Amino acid sequence: RKEVEQDPGPFNVPEGATVAFNCTYSNSASQSFFWYRQDCRKEPKLLMSVYSSGNEDGRFTAQLNRASQYISLLIRDSKLSDSATYLCVVNKPMDSSYKLIFGSGTRLLVRP
């Protein structure tokens, strides 16, 4: 089983649509969770952190369910510029540090 699993998509949606991405992780000791965005042939960039209480940043809402080891990202009112790959990222405790484990990404295509 992969440490972080995502639906690869692609999700092809019209402008204005609401779209949801899901992610599951296997290490119950993980403490921090994130969504990164990667545009085609560009570097990944942090989109938002994910907190147990859920958090919202404009059109983006992230949720965490620790019991189910499940993370979600909801995008409302999709824009053409939202087209990208969304990477679910989970930190993995090591001996004296952490490392980030990237999911394989979910590709989003927003069409006019």
Added chain:
Amino acid sequence: DTEVTQTPKHLVMGMTNKKSLKCEQHMGHRAMYWYKQKAKKPPELMFVYSYEKLSINESVPSRFSPECPNSSLLNLHLHALQPEDSALYLCASSHPGVGPTGELFFGEGSRLTVL
């Protein structure tokens, strides 16, 4: 624009060549990373330096040799690579630990082709 600068942006090398990838950041971060990314795959961690010391080596073949000369610079020395090593090599930096904020600052990457 990213605050992590990588050079060169593109590199083509033969299997017998020796080359180096360079990375520089001036954000005062004390953790620096090398990731490898193949097409349509997520970034895979290769090495982590924390306070200029190698803290994680993800069982990377010895033909890849990292070096951290100071807190702002990170190099990846390449020797006797194979065609399957062709990929985008991403450098990143962060505050040490990564746990609390999770924010890695990535460079734009060096796209390597091994002939």
